[in-house]
Amino acid sequence: DAKTTQPPSMDCAEGRAANLPCNHSTISGNEYVYWYRQIHSQGPQYIIHGLKNNETNEMASLIITEDRKSSTLILPHATLRDTAVYYCIVRGSSWRGGSQGNLIFGKGTKLSVKP
Amino acid sequence: DGGITQSPKYLFRKEGQNVTLSCEQNLNHDAMYWYRQDPGQGLRLIYYSQIVNDFQKGDIAEGYSVSREKKESFPLTVTSAQKNPTAFYLCASSILGKETQYFGPGTRLLVL
Secondary structure, eight states, rough: OOOOOOOEEEEEEETEEEEEEEEEETTTEEEEEEEEEOTSOOOOEEEEEESSOOOOSOOOOOHHHHHSSSSEEETTOOOOOOOEEEEEEEESSOOOOGGGSSOOOOOOOOEEEEE | OOOOEOOEEEEEEOTOEEEEEEEEEOOOOOOEEEEEETTTTTEEEEEEEEEETTTOTTTTTTTTEEESSSBBOOOOOTTOOOOOEEEEOOOOEETHHHHHHHOOEEEEEEOO
């Protein structure tokens, strides 16, 4: 699996857009980019995923560069409840079994939304 | 509401004692997973199961055991052989062949 690189922490003002970057320069052609977040002492929550096109849902937008070596998760109007650790993960699209079947969570980016 | 439940939220274990963490899902997902999270760290896979009565070791299975007698349930036993069991344990499930996993609220295990 491709490794990802994220900044350890970021701050964002409440009501402003939060842009969380992720580098995945070794991503292969069939690997998706997934984003999860984990609010303190809770289970991770799925946010969004994409392959090469930009994606948007009710929670966020995902912008993937044309070369797919990096992506940005955008929370358009951050609230205090968006304070969490955000994980960027790259995974293949098919089940392969073994320990390759798990999602590999790194340390993520701790986003602090401030009033 | 569909979802994954884990119980208890907090669990205390005495030295040499086995404890079992519960994980139930009503999402009709085939695949279920157990992860361990230590403070300030990412998640590490303990065991996973793709189908009833079958399960596979993950990256850190030593000192743990699981069963999958029902599709909805995937309990994890932390045995006395696990020398450092204090951690946050997370259960997840997914549709087989789909990579999106849905997580439960977690169980925090503490050793007395």
